[in-house]
Amino acid sequence: MLVDKKILFSGIAMLIVGISISLYLNAIIPLGVPGMTDEETLDLLLSQQQNQDMNTLTGILMGVGFLLVLISFGARRKRKGGPKKVEKKPASKL
Numbered sequence: 001m002l003v004d005k006k007i008l009f010s011g012i013a014m015l016i017v018g019i020s021i022s023l024y025l026n027a028i029i030p031l032g033v034p035g036m037t038d039e040e041t042l043d044l045l046l047s048q049q050q051n052q053d054m055n056t057l058t059g060i061l062m063g064v065g066f067l068l069v070l071i072s073f074g075a076r077r078k079r080k081g082g083p084k085k086v087e088k089k090p091a092s093k094l
Contacts, residue, residue: 008072014065022058025051 030047 002073002075004072004075007068007075011065011068011070011072014068015062018058018062018065022055022062025055025058 029051030044032041032044036044
């Protein structure tokens with residue numbers, strides 16, 4: 001099978017890192033409590049937005065990793081000992 005192993009393993013690594021970071025970010029979602037002041041509410045909203053933005057970035061990371069895995073199945077490596085082109089010089093007439 002024609003698989004470029006470097007691209008495949010880097011794609012799998014990106015998927016694993018993206019999934020693990022996404023699981024971590026979903027575990028630490030900031031929550032509010034009743035009776036918060038306006039300043040605490042603003043800090044909560046900012047930290048929730050930051051968490052959502054980081055989750056979006058990990059989704060992009062996982063998407064790129066998945067694309068690398070797909071690309072690795074279609075990538076062909078160049079042969080090192082393949083046939084070489086030989087250019088013929090035109091014969092000169094004297």
